[in-house]
Each structure stands twice: as C-alpha cells, then as structure tokens.
Amino acid sequence: MRIAGYGFRRHSAYRAAALAGAFTNTVFGILRAYVLIALWEARPGLAGYDIADAVTFCFLSQAFIGPMQLFGGGLELSGRVRTGDIAVDLVRPASLQMWSLADDLGRACYLLLLRSLPPTVVGAALFGLVTPVSPVTWVFFAASCALGMVVSFAWRYLMALSACWVVDDRGTQSLSLLMTLFFSGMVLPLNLFPGWLGSLAGALPWSAMVQVPADVYLGKRDVLEALGFQAAWAAALLALGALVTRAARHRVVIQGG
Amino acid sequence: MIEVDRVGRSFTVGRRRTRTTVHAVQDLSFTVEAGEFVGYLGPNGAGKSTTIKMLTGILAPTSGRIQVAGLDPARRRTALARKIGVVFGQRTTLWWDLPLKDSFELIRHLYKVDRVDFRRRLDELTGLLDLAGFMNTPVRQLSLGQRMRGDVTAALLHSPAVLVLDEPTIGLDVVSKAAMREFLRRLNADHGTTVLLTTHDLGDIEKLCRRVMLIDHGRLTFDGTLDDLRATVPEETSIEDVVARLYTDGSVSP
Structure with missing residues (x-):
C-alpha cells in the first residue's frame, strides 16, 4: 500500500505529461466515436451493441489507455535491466515483482484520475454515454478495472524482463504493442471478430485489459465469469513472472561494472 | 561474517557458433571476520563486481559455497538483505522523483524498521553526514556528493552488520571524499560494522583498510595487510606504483 x-x-x-495524454485520448476518442457511429448506423445491433453502447465502449477504451498502459512501457524495469540498475532493486528485501506491481498500481491510480476522467467527461457531454444504474455494477466494474491493471502489469513485467535475455527489448516491446492493441479490444470491440478469431481473442489475456471491464460496465457479460477470467490470467501471468524472475537471477549477466 | 569457499562463476557469451565460456571468478576462497575493514582491489574486469553480486545474492555462483551473516545469499536473498547494507557508487538506491526524506521513509517500510529505531538512526546519520540541508530536495536535484551521502544513509538505516561498498568515493571531490572516509572509519570503529570496500582510489585503501585482497583474472592473487602488500614490491615507494606493478605482472606470492 x-x-x-x-x-x-x-x-x-x-502532471503536464498526463494532461497532454488526456487531451490526446479525448481527441482520438471523439474521432473513433464518429467512426463507430457510422459503422453502427450502417449495421445496427452489430455484436449485441447499440450505438450508445458502441460510443460508450469507445470512450471507456480511451480511458483505459493510461491506467492499463495499453501502449506498453510504464515500467522503468527494462531500462534498469539494460543499465544494470536492477542490481540495486535486487538487494532490497522485497520481491521484485510484488514491489514493481505496487509501484505500477500507484501509477495506474494516478493516471485513472488525470487521464481517464477527462476523456470520459467530454465523451459524456458530447455524446451522452451509457451509465449503469445499479451501484453493484459500479463495484464490479471497479474490481474488473483493478484486475485488468494487474493483468496489464504482469504482462508488461514479463516483457520488461525479456530485456535480460535479448539485450535490447525494443523488438519484444513493439510486438507486445501490436498484440495488446489488437487483442485487448482497443482497435475494435472483440465481439466484432468473426468465428475462431473471436473466440481466440476472447480467451487471450489482453481482453482482460479493455474488453472485459468494458463489458462488465455495459452489463454484456456474466460478472462472476468475467472476474474469474481476469483473476485466472492475473494469477497465471504473475506466477510466470515469478518463475522468470528466478531464472533471470541464475542465468543473466547483470550489465555494467 | 563472510565466508567464500572455492566459488566460481562463469558466463556463456556469444551465439551458437562462437559460444565461449568466460570465467569471471574462479576458485575464490576467503573469510572476513566480524568487525574487519577489508579492501577488495583489482583491475577493471577482474571479477570484483561479480563477487559483490554473489555476496549480496543478486547472482548465484556456478560452483562453490558462500555464507554471509550465516545465510546462503542466492537462496536467502531477502532475509540477507535485512542484515547487510550495499552501496553501488555508480548507481542510486534512492527514488529520483522523491525528496530524500521520502526515500528514507520508503526504505523504512521495505526493511520493516521500527519507527523509534529509524528516527534515532536517521538523526544520527543526518548529523554525521550533514544531510539536514537537503532532506526535502528531490533526489534528481542533488549533487553527486549529496546523493552519495544519501545512498550511504539509505544503506545503513536498518543497522546492518555488514556493509558492502562498491566504489563509494567515485567522482567525489577531495573534501567530500575525506568526509566519506572519516564517516566509514567511525562506523567501523564505533559500531563494529564489518566493511568490504572495492575501489580504484588507493587513498581509500590507505586511509581505511587494515587488510587488502587483490583479485585478477577471477582469482585471488593477494590477501594480507597493507604493509605486506607494500613488501611484495619493495623497490616501489607509493602504494599506487605497487598496485600498478601487481596488476601488470599478474600473480604475486604474499
């Protein structure tokens, strides 16, 4: 804590960087909203959403960019592996992964205030977003967001640790960026994906970052099943992270004098 | 306090075709008793940092056995962390964006230091290292000398029995260096803290270390007092020249 x-x-x-990010997220939110409105006017009821759902989905996903760090990075870890500063982190009496998680959740909460609220407020003012009536839905939505942040962290932690093996992690980072944007629901809602691609996208961890919390908010998905899905991925990725951290300490050259 | 028994650490480097094994440390054995102040010398790339990383549990040795404060560092890394202090002169353990006092407060939580003990210890260190003037300054705005004093404080807040210093005076001006040495000398004399110091500044060694160990090509080539070290090359007068001769000639017989 x-x-x-x-x-x-x-x-x-x-703060300035966060506010600039919020501005960008808002502008792109408006652009994306018009694209989705055009799509849903042509094909009403597509993927079980009406136009209001689709626009709400769009602004929710824009709001998730900051806290879920959908464009990757956010962890100083890979830089610290590259410069060897990771040595300092490893002499602390704390698990590297849990420590980084706590720090990252602090970052996520800060961005939730500065980068998520403004686009949502602007979106609500311009388009009128769907708001859940039941307070229970809000509680589940908050839980789903929190789990999404943990899954996002656990994934980025693994990507950052890859720097221990590949010297420079830019390749893994850009691959991760592509996968995250496409399979989280950031580019298009995942329930638009046809057949096996849709099932695959729904089963992968990235959907826990955007699609699942958005569906919980919109009431489009069984809540307990959704939270269970996110919790399972969070646990699996954190466990893998713990294994990789161990392996790193045994195999890896920590760079620098 | 520190026992190193026939320890080796090798790294494989290169891709499949050109893969070779580099022995950073080979067959290294030494013991450091509680309360000793030991200098650990060696040319660049000799294996000093690898040794320190193994002593602190960051790297696991590929062979041999290590005990620090009664623990196996690689296996009991977090338990060991509460018993030792580590300063990497070229890196910082402090948080770049936080004021110094917040970094210390965070370290108090990490190391689970009792609030009263922490207060007393911090007051003592603040006095000795003259930190009061920049306690509320974010770390990124500190001068190197100030940051280094902050780092040393951070390493000592949990009152460790062993302090491992990796080039703690690197880049410091003569006044800061003298203050740092005086502080380390008193820490060792008054608190009985065991200190292992690596440095390229032989002034540090002359002023502080009763015992010197020298490592070259991953092997221990000398272990004895400063006078013994001088005696190995009697024709040289300054300690710098003695050490330079030892680095270039390779092995010596103590």
Missing part, C-alpha cells in the same frame, strides 16, 4: 502511495506521488511529478 505504502509503495503504491509513493508510486502515485512519483508519477504526480509528471
């Missing part, structure tokens, strides 16, 4: 609090404060040093 305390570490998350400091993560929040550390990132609050970069």
Whole structure:
C-alpha cells in the first residue's frame, strides 16, 4: 500500500505529461466515436451493441489507455535491466515483482484520475454515454478495472524482463504493442471478430485489459465469469513472472561494472 | 561474517557458433571476520563486481559455497538483505522523483524498521553526514556528493552488520571524499560494522583498510595487510606504483 502511495506521488511529478495524454485520448476518442457511429448506423445491433453502447465502449477504451498502459512501457524495469540498475532493486528485501506491481498500481491510480476522467467527461457531454444504474455494477466494474491493471502489469513485467535475455527489448516491446492493441479490444470491440478469431481473442489475456471491464460496465457479460477470467490470467501471468524472475537471477549477466 | 569457499562463476557469451565460456571468478576462497575493514582491489574486469553480486545474492555462483551473516545469499536473498547494507557508487538506491526524506521513509517500510529505531538512526546519520540541508530536495536535484551521502544513509538505516561498498568515493571531490572516509572509519570503529570496500582510489585503501585482497583474472592473487602488500614490491615507494606493478605482472606470492 505504502509503495503504491509513493508510486502515485512519483508519477504526480509528471502532471503536464498526463494532461497532454488526456487531451490526446479525448481527441482520438471523439474521432473513433464518429467512426463507430457510422459503422453502427450502417449495421445496427452489430455484436449485441447499440450505438450508445458502441460510443460508450469507445470512450471507456480511451480511458483505459493510461491506467492499463495499453501502449506498453510504464515500467522503468527494462531500462534498469539494460543499465544494470536492477542490481540495486535486487538487494532490497522485497520481491521484485510484488514491489514493481505496487509501484505500477500507484501509477495506474494516478493516471485513472488525470487521464481517464477527462476523456470520459467530454465523451459524456458530447455524446451522452451509457451509465449503469445499479451501484453493484459500479463495484464490479471497479474490481474488473483493478484486475485488468494487474493483468496489464504482469504482462508488461514479463516483457520488461525479456530485456535480460535479448539485450535490447525494443523488438519484444513493439510486438507486445501490436498484440495488446489488437487483442485487448482497443482497435475494435472483440465481439466484432468473426468465428475462431473471436473466440481466440476472447480467451487471450489482453481482453482482460479493455474488453472485459468494458463489458462488465455495459452489463454484456456474466460478472462472476468475467472476474474469474481476469483473476485466472492475473494469477497465471504473475506466477510466470515469478518463475522468470528466478531464472533471470541464475542465468543473466547483470550489465555494467 | 563472510565466508567464500572455492566459488566460481562463469558466463556463456556469444551465439551458437562462437559460444565461449568466460570465467569471471574462479576458485575464490576467503573469510572476513566480524568487525574487519577489508579492501577488495583489482583491475577493471577482474571479477570484483561479480563477487559483490554473489555476496549480496543478486547472482548465484556456478560452483562453490558462500555464507554471509550465516545465510546462503542466492537462496536467502531477502532475509540477507535485512542484515547487510550495499552501496553501488555508480548507481542510486534512492527514488529520483522523491525528496530524500521520502526515500528514507520508503526504505523504512521495505526493511520493516521500527519507527523509534529509524528516527534515532536517521538523526544520527543526518548529523554525521550533514544531510539536514537537503532532506526535502528531490533526489534528481542533488549533487553527486549529496546523493552519495544519501545512498550511504539509505544503506545503513536498518543497522546492518555488514556493509558492502562498491566504489563509494567515485567522482567525489577531495573534501567530500575525506568526509566519506572519516564517516566509514567511525562506523567501523564505533559500531563494529564489518566493511568490504572495492575501489580504484588507493587513498581509500590507505586511509581505511587494515587488510587488502587483490583479485585478477577471477582469482585471488593477494590477501594480507597493507604493509605486506607494500613488501611484495619493495623497490616501489607509493602504494599506487605497487598496485600498478601487481596488476601488470599478474600473480604475486604474499
């Protein structure tokens, strides 16, 4: 908790960057909303969404960009592996992964305030978004967002640790970016994907970052099943992260003098 | 306090066709008793940092056995972390964007230091290292000398029995260097903290270390007092020249 609090404060040093991000997210949200409106006017009821659902989905996904760090990065870890500063992190009496998770959740909460609220408010003012009536839905939505953040962290942590093996992690990062944007639902809602591609996309971890929390918000999915799906991926990826951290300590040259 | 028994660490480098094994450290054995102040010398690439990484549990040795403060570092890394302090002179353990005092507060939580002990320890270190003037400054705005004092404080807040220093005076001006040395000398004398120091600054060694170990090509080539070290090359007068001779000639017989 305390570490998350400091993560929040550390990132609050970069308010201008967060606000610039919020502005960009808002502008792109409006652009995407018009594209989706055009699509749903041509094909009403597509994928079980009406126009209001689709526009709400669009602004939710824009709001997730910051906290879920959909464009990758956000962790200083890979840079620290490259420069060897990771050595400092490893002499602390804490699990590297849990420590980074706490710090990253602090970052996510900060961005939730600065980067997620503005586009959502603007979207609601311009288009009128769907808002759940039941407070229970809001609670489940909050839980789903939190799980999404953990899945997002666990995935990015694995990508960052890949720097231990590949010297420069830019390749893995851009591959991860592509997969995340496409399979999270960021580009298009996943339930638009046909047949096996749709099932595959729905089963992969990235859907836990955008599609699942958005569906929980819109009430399009069984809540317990959705949260269970996210929790299972969070647990699996964190477990893998723990294994990879161990392997890194045994195999890897920590760079620098 | 530190026992190193026939320890080796090798790395495989290169791609499939050109794969070779580099022995960073080979058959290394030494013991450091509680309360000793030991200098650990060696040319660049000799295996000093690899040794330190193994002693602190960051790297697992490929062979041999290590015990620090009664623990196997690679297996009990987090338990060991509470008993040792580590300073990497070229890196910082502090948080770039936070004021110094917040970094310390975070470290208090990480190391689970009791609030009262923490207060007392921090007050003591603040006085000794003269930190009061920049406690509220974000770390990124500190000068190197200030940052290094902050780093040393951070490494000592949990009152470790062993302090491992990797080039703690690198880049410091003469005044800061003298202050840092005086602080380390007193820490060792007053608190009985065991100190292992690697440095390229032989002034550090002359002022502080009763015992010197020298490593070259991953092997221990000298282990004895400063006077013994001088005696290995009697015709040289300055310690710098003695060490330079030892680095270039390779092995010596103590």
